[in-house]
Amino acid sequence: MLKRISDHPVLGPLSQEEIEFEFDGKSYQGIKGDSIASALLANGVRTLRFSNRDGEPRGIYCGIGHCFECRMTVNGVQSVRACITQACDGDVLESQGENRGERHDDF
Amino acid sequence: METFLNPRVKTAGSVMMISDVVVIGAGPAGLSAAVTAAEAGADVVVIDENPRAGGKLLGQLHEEPGTGWWIGAEISKKLAERAVNAGVRILTNRQVWNISQKWEVALDTGECVKADYAVVATGAAERPLPVPGWSLPGVMAIGAAQTLTNYYRVRPGDRIAIVGVDPLSLTVAHELSMAGADVVGIYLPGKSIFAGTQADPDTNLEYLAGMSDLAPNAFLRWGGKLAANKTLRKLALTFFPKSGLPLMGTRLNLRKSLVSIGGNERVEHVEVATIDSQGNPGKTRTVKVDCVCISGGLYPVQELTRDCGLVRIDQLGGTIPLYSPEMETTQDNLFVAGNVTGIEGAKIAMAQGNLAGTVIASRLGLLEGKEAIDRAAAAVRFARKSSAITFMPDIEEGRRIADDLWLERVRENSLAQKDESYA
Numbered sequence: 001m002l003k004r005i006s007d008h009p010v011l012g013p014l015s016q017e018e019i020e021f022e023f024d025g026k027s028y029q030g031i032k033g034d035s036i037a038s039a040l041l042a043n044g045v046r047t048l049r050f051s052n053r054d055g056e057p058r059g060i061y062c063g064i065g066h067c068f069e070c071r072m073t074v075n076g077v078q079s080v081r082a083c084i085t086q087a088c089d090g091d092v093l094e095s096q097g098e099n100r101g102e103r104h105d106d107f
Numbered sequence: 108m109e110t111f112l113n114p115r116v117k118t119a120g121s122v123m124m125i126s127d128v129v130v131i132g133a134g135p136a137g138l139s140a141a142v143t144a145a146e147a148g149a150d151v152v153v154i155d156e157n158p159r160a161g162g163k164l165l166g167q168l169h170e171e172p173g174t175g176w177w178i179g180a181e182i183s184k185k186l187a188e189r190a191v192n193a194g195v196r197i198l199t200n201r202q203v204w205n206i207s208q209k210w211e212v213a214l215d216t217g218e219c220v221k222a223d224y225a226v227v228a229t230g231a232a233e234r235p236l237p238v239p240g241w242s243l244p245g246v247m248a249i250g251a252a253q254t255l256t257n258y259y260r261v262r263p264g265d266r267i268a269i270v271g272v273d274p275l276s277l278t279v280a281h282e283l284s285m286a287g288a289d290v291v292g293i294y295l296p297g298k299s300i301f302a303g304t305q306a307d308p309d310t311n312l313e314y315l316a317g318m319s320d321l322a323p324n325a326f327l328r329w330g331g332k333l334a335a336n337k338t339l340r341k342l343a344l345t346f347f348p349k350s351g352l353p354l355m356g357t358r359l360n361l362r363k364s365l366v367s368i369g370g371n372e373r374v375e376h377v378e379v380a381t382i383d384s385q386g387n388p389g390k391t392r393t394v395k396v397d398c399v400c401i402s403g404g405l406y407p408v409q410e411l412t413r414d415c416g417l418v419r420i421d422q423l424g425g426t427i428p429l430y431s432p433e434m435e436t437t438q439d440n441l442f443v444a445g446n447v448t449g450i451e452g453a454k455i456a457m458a459q460g461n462l463a464g465t466v467i468a469s470r471l472g473l474l475e476g477k478e479a480i481d482r483a484a485a486a487v488r489f490a491r492k493s494s495a496i497t498f499m500p501d502i503e504e505g506r507r508i509a510d511d512l513w514l515e516r517v518r519e520n521s522l523a524q525k526d527e528s529y530a
């Protein structure tokens with residue numbers, strides 16, 4: 001996991017309990033307690049959906065459930081806010097939006 | 108009824124819960140109100156749309172003079188545990204959609220909570236500050252970056268530019284560099300109708316006065332104190348280095364603005380312009396980054412207080428409900444606490460929550476006499492006096508306006524009552 005902050009000068013050690021979930025058909029690992037948005041970002045995934053009109057990529061903005069920029073389909077339920085929804089083991093996540101452009105998210 | 112928008116709550120449907128007190132928002136204010144009321148013996152339900160209790164406290168991390176590190180995640184956890192031990196039911200993953208009289212709180216799950224007393228502690232949110240290119244993945248509000256870094260422990264980027272100069276953006280810049288990110292600079296927003304005075308170097312220096320006690324840099328400590336005075340501020344701006352001021356591993360720029368964000372499908376670079384002391388742009392330069400954090404300022408969230416008497420007081424951050432010295436709104440038994448009454452730090456929010464909880468416990472007959480309320484009110488004043496961080500530079504004036512408006516209302520009401528009794 002690329003962006004996980006494992007050694008922090010002030011905060012304690014990280015939880016070691018891993019979870020596994022799927023996003024757009026690919027499998028990813030997160031840490032127990034992650035939000036869907038934080039689990040994906042830790043894997044370098046910034047694009048969570050595509051805009052309806054032009055299929056432009058969109059990621060999180062507010063992080064507190066206000067803007068709905070992070071909405072995605074979670075286990076078949078549409079338009080769930082990834083920033084304030086906990087990621088759970090076995091989740092099946094899908095991005096929303098038609099006309100999607102090419103993905104550039106994978107490192 | 109099927110649950111929608113809410114895959115994490117399985118027990119949805121027309122469940123009705125009854126309690127003495129319902130608290131909306133599990134931030135420091137709501138949790139403190141719940142703890143105080145419940146420890147006095149009240150039956151309390153707290154609702155929050157987040158998976159975890161703590162609100163904006165979850166992501167906070169700063170070193171305070173004298174008291175050491177303020178680790179929001181730990182404080183939130185302790186506060187929530189204390190609430191649960193006192194019998195508080197904390198219902199997370201649930202959004203409050205409506206609150207109707209005396210008091211029925213409707214949730215997105217179809218559930219409903221009925222209580223004699225309600226506390227609205229919905230806190231603060233960030234004002235969006237549009238910058239060309241801001242819809243690219245990798246651009247986020249400064250608060251999102253704060254929670255990701257300090258709570259979820261994920262670095263939002265490796266090379267980060269920050270737009271907006273205020274106590275929050277400086278605090279988060281420090282937090283990001285502690286977490287190993289390279290914060291390339293803190294810039295003013297470009298001049299636009301959205302940015303308003305935020306693009307104005309002078310206004311920004313005034314903001315810095317709000318954090319002079321926390322400033323880790325001598326110039327800022329000194330500059331912050333100095334910034335409270337308008338003439339001295341002009342002088343400081345004239346001397347403010349064009350190349351910015353080194354600050355916690357980054358550079359604070361009051362003579363540079365971030366004019367646009369670019370990249371193919373994600374943030375790759377920003378355009379930065381040198382500006383004059385009025386904020387007008389000159390030469391621009393491209394800086395490579397993979398993340399941009401925007402700080403547009405905070406405002407109190409009033410989605411659920413629309414039936415209260417509301418007033419706009421800019422010094423407090425926006426619109427607030429009028430409320431009594433006991434935290435009660437113009438609606439009987441509907442209380443408020445925390446940033447919903449104006450933008451202040453977490454300790455003040457906690458003290459306000461404790462005051463609301465104390466008043467409610469006393470109305471429920473669980474506390475005798477007025478001493479507990481007086482003590483709780485004094486604790487709010489003390490928290491304000493000793494606060495290490497001030498978000499709104501004219502907060503005291505804002506408070507005064509709010510207090511006066513309440514007194515005016517009380518006076519008008521008692522006059523109206525007299526008129527009625529003569530009629």
Ligand SMILES: Cc1cc2nc3c(=O)[nH]c(=O)nc-3n(C[C@H](O)[C@H](O)[C@H](O)COP(=O)(O)OP(=O)(O)OC[C@H]3O[C@@H](n4cnc5c(N)ncnc54)[C@H](O)[C@@H]3O)c2cc1C
Nearest residue numbers: 132134135136155156162163203230231250445446452453
């Ligand atoms: C981005 C950001 C960063 C901040 N950083 C600092 C800092 O570093 N230091 C500091 O002292 N202060 C900081 N503050 C100020 C902060 O607001 C206070 O410290 C404190 O958290 C306010 O407490 P509160 O309980 O009033 O509100 P909040 O902490 O905002 O909590 C409100 C809670 O209510 C919930 N809520 C709102 N509406 C609903 C609804 N309809 N249904 C269900 N739940 C709802 C929210 O999910 C949230 O959990 C920050 C504020 C913001 C917005």
Ligand code: FES
Nearest residue numbers: 061063067068083
């Ligand atoms: S990022 Fe704004 S709602 Fe999730």
